[in-house]
Amino acid sequence: xxxxxxxxxxxxxxxxxxxxxxFSVPTEVRxxxxxxxxxxxxxxxxxxVAIGALGMTLIIVSGGIDLSVGSTIAFSGVVGALLxxxxxxxxxxxxxxxxSGAGIGLLNGVAIAGLRMMPFIITLGTLSIVRGAxxxxxxxxxxxxxxxxxxxxxxxxxxxxxxxxAGAWILLGLAVATALFLRQTVLGRHVFAIGSNEATARLCGxxxxxxxxxxxxxxxxxxxxxxxxxxxxxxxxxxxxxVGLELDIIAAVIIGGASLGGGVGxxxxxxIGAFIMAVLRNGSGQMGWPTSVQQIIIGVVIxxxxxxxxxxxxx
Amino acid sequence: xxxARLRLSEIxxxxxxxxxxxxxxxxxxxxxxxxxxxxxxxxxxxLMNILSGALAPDRGTLELDGRPFAPAxxxxxxxxxxxxxxxxxxxxxxLSVWENIMLGAEPHTAGWLHRREAKARAxxxxxxxxxxxxxxxxxxxxxxxxxxxVIEIARALRAEPRVLIMDEPTSSLTQADAEKLFGVIxxxxxxxxxxxxxxxxxxxxxxxxxxxxxxxxxxxxxxGAIAEVTQANLVRLMVGREVTDLYPRSGATRGKVVLExxxxxxxxxLSQASLxxxxxxxxxxxxxxxxxxxxxxxxxxxxxxxxxxxxTLESRTLTNPNPRVAWASGLGFLSENRKEEGLMLPLSIAExxxxxxxxxxxxxxxxxxGKARDATRDWIAHLGIKAREPGQRVGELSGGNQQKVALARxxxxxxxxxxxxxxxxxxxxxxxxxxxxxxxxxxxxGRSVVLVSSYLPELFGMCxxxxxxxxxxxVESRDTAAWTEASLMSAAIGTAA
Numbered sequence: 001x002x003x004x005x006x007x008x009x010x011x012x013x014x015x016x017x018x019x020x021x022x023f024s025v026p027t028e029v030r031x032x033x034x035x036x037x038x039x040x041x042x043x044x045x046x047x048x049v050a051i052g053a054l055g056m057t058l059i060i061v062s063g064g065i066d067l068s069v070g071s072t073i074a075f076s077g078v079v080g081a082l083l084x085x086x087x088x089x090x091x092x093x094x095x096x097x098x099x100s101g102a103g104i105g106l107l108n109g110v111a112i113a114g115l116r117m118m119p120f121i122i123t124l125g126t127l128s129i130v131r132g133a134x135x136x137x138x139x140x141x142x143x144x145x146x147x148x149x150x151x152x153x154x155x156x157x158x159x160x161x162x163x164x165x166a167g168a169w170i171l172l173g174l175a176v177a178t179a180l181f182l183r184q185t186v187l188g189r190h191v192f193a194i195g196s197n198e199a200t201a202r203l204c205g206x207x208x209x210x211x212x213x214x215x216x217x218x219x220x221x222x223x224x225x226x227x228x229x230x231x232x233x234x235x236x237x238x239x240x241x242x243v244g245l246e247l248d249i250i251a252a253v254i255i256g257g258a259s260l261g262g263g264v265g266x267x268x269x270x271x272i273g274a275f276i277m278a279v280l281r282n283g284s285g286q287m288g289w290p291t292s293v294q295q296i297i298i299g300v301v302i303x304x305x306x307x308x309x310x311x312x313x314x315x
Numbered sequence: 316x317x318x319a320r321l322r323l324s325e326i327x328x329x330x331x332x333x334x335x336x337x338x339x340x341x342x343x344x345x346x347x348x349x350x351x352x353x354x355x356x357x358x359x360x361x362l363m364n365i366l367s368g369a370l371a372p373d374r375g376t377l378e379l380d381g382r383p384f385a386p387a388x389x390x391x392x393x394x395x396x397x398x399x400x401x402x403x404x405x406x407x408x409x410l411s412v413w414e415n416i417m418l419g420a421e422p423h424t425a426g427w428l429h430r431r432e433a434k435a436r437a438x439x440x441x442x443x444x445x446x447x448x449x450x451x452x453x454x455x456x457x458x459x460x461x462x463x464x465v466i467e468i469a470r471a472l473r474a475e476p477r478v479l480i481m482d483e484p485t486s487s488l489t490q491a492d493a494e495k496l497f498g499v500i501x502x503x504x505x506x507x508x509x510x511x512x513x514x515x516x517x518x519x520x521x522x523x524x525x526x527x528x529x530x531x532x533x534x535x536x537x538x539g540a541i542a543e544v545t546q547a548n549l550v551r552l553m554v555g556r557e558v559t560d561l562y563p564r565s566g567a568t569r570g571k572v573v574l575e576x577x578x579x580x581x582x583x584x585l586s587q588a589s590l591x592x593x594x595x596x597x598x599x600x601x602x603x604x605x606x607x608x609x610x611x612x613x614x615x616x617x618x619x620x621x622x623x624x625x626x627t628l629e630s631r632t633l634t635n636p637n638p639r640v641a642w643a644s645g646l647g648f649l650s651e652n653r654k655e656e657g658l659m660l661p662l663s664i665a666e667x668x669x670x671x672x673x674x675x676x677x678x679x680x681x682x683x684x685g686k687a688r689d690a691t692r693d694w695i696a697h698l699g700i701k702a703r704e705p706g707q708r709v710g711e712l713s714g715g716n717q718q719k720v721a722l723a724r725x726x727x728x729x730x731x732x733x734x735x736x737x738x739x740x741x742x743x744x745x746x747x748x749x750x751x752x753x754x755x756x757x758x759x760x761g762r763s764v765v766l767v768s769s770y771l772p773e774l775f776g777m778c779x780x781x782x783x784x785x786x787x788x789x790v791e792s793r794d795t796a797a798w799t800e801a802s803l804m805s806a807a808i809g810t811a812a
Binding site: 186192196197199202204205206263264 | 389390393394401405406407408409410414415418419420421423426427428430470
């Protein structure tokens with residue numbers, strides 16, 4: 001049993017090593033693929049999906065789902081760009097964008113927990129509503145601005161140096177905080193309890209409605225922050241960005257060992273899941289494989305991860 | 316009568332036009348085990364939901380230790396020390412043992428969990444039940460039903476209950492585990508907890524309870540000391556009629572052998588079983604939970620993969636049976652897990668009853684709904700299912716009536732050999748008697764029944780022959796007359812009789 005536990009914990013890690021090993025073999029990319037500079041690029045490419053995956057981990061562990069992430073990221077980016085355009089100070093921009101993301105999460109949470117509607121359907125609705133709102137807000141065009149300190153979050157002054165971009169540090173800090181929250185706080189354990197057996201949680205006096213609203217709101221705040229990262233990368237507010245990104249984010253969480261049924265999942269797993277996908281994208285790019293092939297590979301990896309998980313659980 | 320711990324007076328509750336409770340009074344003292352008995356549908360569940368704070372009464376009063384008690388929800392009831400242990404186990408399977416026990420009452424500082432203290436308190440609660448050795452970090456879902464129940468009781472104990480409500484606590488326990496539970500109940504009683512004990516097992520009620528209240532059609536119709544009442548009187552109060560013979564003997568003459576099982580082997584839980592079943596025979600399968608009884612019937616029906624052995628059905632050898640082949644060969648299987656496997660609760664009675672033979676009710680793939688409804692209506696009448704119409708959702712029926720729908724499926728097919736896994740678990744006395752009558756009737760018609768049961772009186776009352784399983788092996792099979800309860804239990808546990 002302990003051996004299996006260990007395997008379950010190491011599963012995503014082994015997956016990551018396999019993927020890295022895969023791209024370390026072909027001589028045409030080996031030289032560059034394993035460099036620190038490339039690692040930095042992969043890490044930066046992961047930041048948006050990984051921050052989204054933090055929020056999604058909370059939601060999936062609680063037995064829910066959120067399909068509106070991509071739209072929320074676009075919406076937050078547009079809001080951020082508009083505020084920068086109007087000359088707001090950076091701290092205020094960051095605050096308002098995160099709050100607007102949290103607001104969308106709050107709406108999702110209230111509809112799901114308060115009105116007892118299916119998360120899949122509610123967030124399918126908000127996926128469309130929020131995307132429309134982003135386009136409305138941006139007047140159907142990209143929102144340009146001169147410059148902002150936010151633009152520097154995803155790069156380092158010295159491209160080849162050792163220093164990591166601010167976005168990576170923010171991700172690291174949030175990942176540690178989320179992991180501690182899930183593991184060490186009463187509220188965090190209640191997230192697991194709700195995902196494992198909501199009726200029991202309610203019976204034992206867990207405030208399930210309040211906790212679920214909190215989960216979606218906190219996740220929304222994280223999605224808002226991911227929107228800022230997106231803005232930092234594009235340097236324009238684009239209302240059409242991140243279409244379908246929710247699927248990448250959900251895939252990262254699932255590859256990381258979470259169960260869509262709820263009650264199972266770890267921050268570390270989700271982070272590795274996000275990293276596996278970024279490595280695949282980066283490696284495939286260097287191999288010169290077209291995006292169509294990358295899509296197929298990522299699809300296969302998702303199914304393989306779930307299949308391996310099923311094998312682990314079976315006796 | 317001023318020292319009642321919990322007193323209910325004239326409780327009324329209606330759901331729409333249905334009067335679920337129309338005048339229930341009940342008094343439980345500290346240090347008393349008070350049995351609440353009644354048929355399913357009598358209003359016990361509603362009453363318990365009111366007690367545990369899940370429902371508010373329309374009329375009537377509740378008093379706890381002399382003070383008015385009107386909990387707004389289960390949480391508040393728990394805070395006042397009124398704790399319910401549900402019939403359906405309610406654990407979070409992915410969480411660890413200690414997390415389940417401490418759920419909702421985790422010790423913390425500003426939300427930061429005190430893991431060590433939480434574990435110590437969970438350990439203490441388990442130790443009170445004699446299970447201090449359990450692995451606190453293992454997920455609750457990895458334990459047997461009996462152990463999960465212990466975890467759930469530990470959770471109730473952790474709250475220092477003043478009133479503990481137990482709903483059918485032994486329905487999924489073996490005799491040995493039930494005995495342990497009785498010990499725990501007596502211990503709690505001696506510590507001054509008022510215990511409300513709901514059970515369909517009257518033998519048990521007689522043994523464990525001090526006083527009783529009978530609920531019938533939403534009213535309390537009798538109360539008194541357990542010592543002064545006979546089982547027959549209790550049953551009469553519950554059903555309002557005399558149930559003279561709960562276990563009708565089939566009196567069937569045994570015919571030729573129809574099912575022969577040799578050295579069946581399927582997975583870790585079933586290592587070896589041999590068995591013969593004749594026409595008109597009712598054969599019981601006894602044993603502790605986890606002894607491989609369910610695995611035996613599941614393997615016979617092709618639900619689990621057989622890894623070895625020979626199954627001969629009416630002189631045809633079945634190799635690798637699957638449920639489809641099993642149905643076609645005349646086998647019928649009733650799952651012990653009515654809600655999750657046996658029935659599709661959101662679907663109608665008709666859909667549930669005719670699923671295996673939908674083909675007979677359809678032409679070119681189109682289902683003749685009228686025909687299906689008519690056939691289902693016949694079964695509803697024949698089995699005395701309390702339902703409005705064939706289109707009613709099975710989930711709306713009481714447990715006993717759900718079980719009758721599950722049986723109707725086997726009868727409708729029609730099966731010749733019935734594999735019944737705990738057919739009377741958690742259902743009321745009236746429905747039990749009907750199901751027993753039905754089983755006896757099957758045997759008289761020359762059909763065969765394999766009856767898996769944890770309830771010894773049922774096995775002794777119904778079966779012509781009883782086989783005992785122990786640790787995955789079918790160890791001994793005798794005619795019922797050659798067994799005593801003691802010899803059977805020793806065979807199941809593995810001690811010399």
